[in-house]
Amino acid sequence: MKMGGMKGITVKLPEAVARQLREQARQSGRSMAALIRERIEAPFRDGGSVYAVSADLAGSLSGRNLPATNARARFRRHE
Numbered sequence: 001m002k003m004g005g006m007k008g009i010t011v012k013l014p015e016a017v018a019r020q021l022r023e024q025a026r027q028s029g030r031s032m033a034a035l036i037r038e039r040i041e042a043p044f045r046d047g048g049s050v051y052a053v054s055a056d057l058a059g060s061l062s063g064r065n066l067p068a069t070n071a072r073a074r075f076r077r078h079e
Contacts (some may be wrong), residue, residue, distance in 0.1 A: 011036070 013021070025032045 021032050021035060023034055028035070
């Protein structure tokens with residue numbers, strides 16, 4: 001994996017999860033960031049993509065047929 005062009009983010013974790021992650025990083029000799037990247041990039045356990053896992057949900061919710069909009073003036077784009 002090429003590491004160039006990476007962006008940083010901040011993630012807030014429950015203390016118990018952070019503690020486990022720190023311990024795993026210490027035991028493996030890797031950074032917490034490396035462990036988090038590895039888990040984010042890993043395929044789902046069943047081998048499916050986000051689409052494959054959620055495809056059966058498409059169209060399952062009722063609602064308006066119009067695209068989501070916000071008609072309030074303060075949220076309108078000024079073009």
